[in-house]
Amino acid sequence: MHFASDNSGPANPEILAALSAANTGYAMGYGADEEMAKVTSRIREIFEAPQAAVYLVATGTAANVLALSTLSQPWQTLFCTRQAHINVDECNGPEFYTGGAKLTLVSDADKMTPADLRQALEGEENRGVHGPQRGPVSITQVTEFGTVYTLDELRALCDVSKSYGLPVHLDGARFTNALVSLGCTPAEMTWKAGVDVVSFGGTKNGCMGVEAVIFFDPAKAQEFEYRRKRGAHLFSKHRYLSAQMLAYLTDDLWLRNASAANAKAARLAAGLRDAGAHFSHDPQANMIFAALPRATHQRLFDAGAVYHLWDGTLDGAAEEAVTARFVCDWSVGDDQIDAFLALL
């Protein structure tokens, strides 16, 4: 009954098998391994983007901060939601990597709307050299609240960004969970909608630790390489990143993992709904934000369930509802869900 995070479960055994398979003989370091060439080909194929530049790093934060610093200038401000990982969970990594850019918080909600974005962009009105200049827009898909932007919503946000001449970054730490939720193609969810650069997550979806950064226009690729190296994110034994990503994209493992996680989350959500839980956001991928009475949380924790309370603690009136976050990864078993729902 572990629903704390999609980074706390094990990696898919196919990932580890690929590591073992790659662990033979000599390989060129620093991204010149043969597996990396295959990763690039495979990602270009999947994204229908034959010119895309593709890079691997080991953490989602690295993918985000390196992508954003390549897209921006230190005197700009980046646009994201208040709850965006780049705002609340990277300890000022974006400010560090960009050399001191700012983040403008577009919305407190799970999703920014085109109207929110336009208002925030207008708020950074032309103050000449006095204020920060407008920089890239970063959209998180799956959102930090477990919802998924529709293709129309993505397109509309990209349209607003483009009307200001601004590049769009997609924080896709849970990219595949969104993809299978929407049932669209990677191209539709990215460059066809207007996205310029993607942080394409593997870690939260069954890998050990690997993320791809994909530039659909390779013009700034060389700059990214310098930034990755001086950020200390270029692996000497790079084949082990490549092997993970290649296995992830082989035999639909990425899709199988995300589909499993989403399906389990859907079962869990249905059970919670039946138990009377209130959902602050509609669970559309593998995360659920559901409110239950404190007494219920206490009982579940006592029985060994693991998950995070989101907007409160166990201190307070027993009957008062407190929202919790439940996350399913690829590995959660039906038995665990059954056990949890039985308890509930």
Add this chain to the structure above:
Amino acid sequence: MHFASDNSGPANPEILAALSAANTGYAMGYGADEEMAKVTSRIREIFEAPQAAVYLVATGTAANVLALSTLSQPWQTLFCTRQAHINVDECNGPEFYTGGAKLTLVSDADKMTPADLRQALEGEENRGVHGPQRGPVSITQVTEFGTVYTLDELRALCDVSKSYGLPVHLDGARFTNALVSLGCTPAEMTWKAGVDVVSFGGTKNGCMGVEAVIFFDPAKAQEFEYRRKRGAHLFSKHRYLSAQMLAYLTDDLWLRNASAANAKAARLAAGLRDAGAHFSHDPQANMIFAALPRATHQRLFDAGAVYHLWDGTLDGAAEEAVTARFVCDWSVGDDQIDAFLALL
């Protein structure tokens, strides 16, 4: 016959076995995994340093730049040799992470001497606020030229540093190769000599990608944690770093790997010496810098040998000697050395 680098061979199978063993059930992320507690204990034990703060990162550059930025201020200059990895192989990573500190190059040789260091320190004389202030001294052990500082040499350098009140960092990307070469204890090669912080390498010595940063005085440990996080070097699925390091330090794998690499390099060096090669530096660990005629290099390359020419190319007089770098890792087989020496 692959002697290009100690990052091009495979990881030791014991490392991969440990990854598989760790790949079960749920684990807390971000360094709160149970394996990490064991890593800390084991490193404290090995280093006879019960108070040491221990952190894991995935690249040697990350270990160096995070350690050095924690030890320094942006208005300081760091002292190292010209060939130090932090100077020539990190694409200004130290300058980036420190917020703009400088490197003062103490010596062009493999090792800095106490006299070199003192001269460089005096060269950064007191210019009030105008010049950079003196910052940490960084020593590379094994040196970039395959030699090893003796304990006396290390102590003397640390003594100079301490006489200026400066902390000492040891870049130990090849820490264990030096250790088995000297036949001393980790404590003797570090804090007993006066070293304050160590980049303790695993990657070049048979791991997939893991390095420990060890602070003997934990006073700045909290700062290191913020720096690691905002540098995007804190792994969510941290257990896979821990598992590597734990396996590395179990059953003497670290010592076995380094001993094997050094022994193979000694055999290779002996054969090169017999073949008349000139050594620009005495090979004391697992790296050899040996000069051979161009014609010989050409013949070896044609036969499939892989290594780097260090100070020239194949263009030129056939009989002219060109220095090459040969590196042995833990995995190189006697058969490969035999084949190479037979060719030679």
Add this chain to the structure above:
Amino acid sequence: MHFASDNSGPANPEILAALSAANTGYAMGYGADEEMAKVTSRIREIFEAPQAAVYLVATGTAANVLALSTLSQPWQTLFCTRQAHINVDECNGPEFYTGGAKLTLVSDADKMTPADLRQALEGEENRGVHGPQRGPVSITQVTEFGTVYTLDELRALCDVSKSYGLPVHLDGARFTNALVSLGCTPAEMTWKAGVDVVSFGGTKNGCMGVEAVIFFDPAKAQEFEYRRKRGAHLFSKHRYLSAQMLAYLTDDLWLRNASAANAKAARLAAGLRDAGAHFSHDPQANMIFAALPRATHQRLFDAGAVYHLWDGTLDGAAEEAVTARFVCDWSVGDDQIDAFLALL
């Protein structure tokens, strides 16, 4: 009829006279001039702070970014209002100088309240190393909307800050305008209320270009000096900064200038009120935010009045009110105010 800014009028002739007087013979550079010793003494006397460390720079932004970077760490977030100069008018200077710290916007109003501040501080809850850590609180006095924090308000904000262990910075670009408005002592408006560091403005109050940074606790003074030098803000011919500040603090020039500016603004405000203008904020120093019909603005501009529309343009319904900002500096003549009010 020029009310655009308190940086567009001339410097007080006493300032220029002091420059000329200082322009004789040789003087030590870089802050070692004799005038600077007098400046330090005078500021310590005025602030009843015999231990204070005092530094001069030439711009208000320099004072702010150097002060704040000395008080903070790159992984922290600073607390200020949305309209604070450090947020909207320094082109990410604070982010640059701090090495990538963040600003948390406490309030959209002119003043932050203790409740606002506490809520913002709680909003940066303990996320371990993931989120930014809490850093200094920066309060602007006179506020960007022309209001003045009472001593009680200042003390309450400082108390909240101190209860979180955070230092307090006062952006006093218009320090003296606030001081004469409150009728209190400099000590009461700063360290007695709990302020740790002040940007003490001269430029907007009749100087050519000089600001003092005052640290009541000199512990971090040496760090400030390094930061000022590497920020390129240490003047070689420093005597010309000193001479300005010394003249400013001689014969009550600072108080006379601010009193004049505030008095003229009060006359202007009274006239605007009589003419039916609506005040979005109570004008308590030398700035007025007053709404007039577009047609009135048009008429005033046509007659040669100079000031900034604040929240709109001349495009729109003629009878609709648009807020404008009027600023009086020390030099504005009664004749100008008379002429403007006659027009109105």
Add this chain to the structure above:
Amino acid sequence: MHFASDNSGPANPEILAALSAANTGYAMGYGADEEMAKVTSRIREIFEAPQAAVYLVATGTAANVLALSTLSQPWQTLFCTRQAHINVDECNGPEFYTGGAKLTLVSDADKMTPADLRQALEGEENRGVHGPQRGPVSITQVTEFGTVYTLDELRALCDVSKSYGLPVHLDGARFTNALVSLGCTPAEMTWKAGVDVVSFGGTKNGCMGVEAVIFFDPAKAQEFEYRRKRGAHLFSKHRYLSAQMLAYLTDDLWLRNASAANAKAARLAAGLRDAGAHFSHDPQANMIFAALPRATHQRLFDAGAVYHLWDGTLDGAAEEAVTARFVCDWSVGDDQIDAFLALL
């Protein structure tokens, strides 16, 4: 008998007169003052560069670090001599403003030669992403040792730089002293030789505190403006910078000041030579590096002469020669030189 520095004498009275003249009425701030338009025109005229972008700052360090950061990327290394002001006298300001670029020290001598530069550039050979990339070349004219590059020398250095595709920056803190020494035009000493950006000094040549940064190709001018603002170097009351620079360029004041300083230095040098002083560098502008016996220094200091010992102290054998630096500014009187030489 004050020869300590060309920043310790008074400003030329014409500069102060210009400040007073400018101190009337209202002026637009932040560089939009009318005087600035005249400054730009005048500099374009003097430099025969009708497209040049021109900016003013108050310190020479600001001019250098803003110019260099605009020309470079954080992953590059800049080329200069060891004694360059940007290396030894800016407290890592260039590293700070560039976001962590490095300086490669081309030569320990007063001037770099084309061979030195080429060797240094080759030393930063292509290491892919591992090492820093080659960035701008910065040449100091007058050199830090009082010598002056000939036009042929400048052209040769620029030719080498251009052959690597690198921009050239001229640190002209003593630009005019070099100009009158060479008897050439500003265009000849800059863009006609291949210089791209100049720090055009005023402060050391009789101004209070003003330097121009001149971009002959205005393509990066907008970026410079953002960097100046966030560096806190954009003056609100900008007219006082403009007025200084305009007066400096009016009635040949810049040339008169530099000619006077050079002439006085020539007289001083002749007297020193007659007294048997040894010159470590040929004094070609307004700085002299001359060795005298310790006993002589002691005698001169005792008699009130002010100058800096350069490579030693008064402690040691009385008859041993110690090199001292003597600098003449525009204001030094013949009576002072007479008095000094009489003493000598």
